[in-house]
Amino acid sequence: MxxxxxxxxxxxxxxxxxxxxxxxxxxxxxPDHDAYVVARVRALDGELAEIQILEFPSEQALSDxxxxxxxxxxxxxxxxxIASTTVIRVESTAPGxxxxxxxxxx
Numbered sequence: 391m392x393x394x395x396x397x398x399x400x401x402x403x404x405x406x407x408x409x410x411x412x413x414x415x416x417x418x419x420x421p422d423h424d425a426y427v428v429a430r431v432r433a434l435d436g437e438l439a440e441i442q443i444l445e446f447p448s449e450q451a452l453s454d455x456x457x458x459x460x461x462x463x464x465x466x467x468x469x470x471x472i473a474s475t476t477v478i479r480v481e482s483t484a485p486g487x488x489x490x491x492x493x494x495x496x
Contacts, residue, residue, distance in 0.1 A: 393446045394428070398476040401439035408471040409439050416461055416468075420444065423455040443480065 401409040410432070420426055428443040446452040455461065 391448065393449055393452050394480050394482070395444050395446075395452070396478045396480045397440075397442040397444060398438055398478070399440040399442070400437045400473040400475075402471055402473045405471040406439045408467075412464065412467050412471050413440060413442075415464060417442075417444075419455065419458055419461055423451045423458070425451055425455060 399409060399413070413430075417427055417430070423446065425444060425446040428445050430440065430442045432440055446455065
């Protein structure tokens with residue numbers, strides 16, 4: 391069963407660009423765990439620097455990603471740029487399939 395998480399990231403003030411660069415590297419590891427980024431957005435207001443929705447094929451894949459030695463090697467950089475991280479398990483509430491238009495109903 392797949393696992394979806396929402397990641398809320400706050401940067402140490404003045405290090406927002408470095409946080410983004412760090413995340414570029416970490417998120418680049420996702421394909422090795424058969425995982426992917428559903429959404430990644432930059433917050434325009436407030437304390438959060440970045441919000442991500444990530445999809446993993448299983449709990450094991452999430453655990454493997456979190457414990458990936460390549461990710462762990464970057465922990466010093468992480469500690470220098472990220473003030474806080476909140477991870478929330480989520481599920482989609484959107485109906486499946488492409489959106490329909492009134493023309494589709496003709």
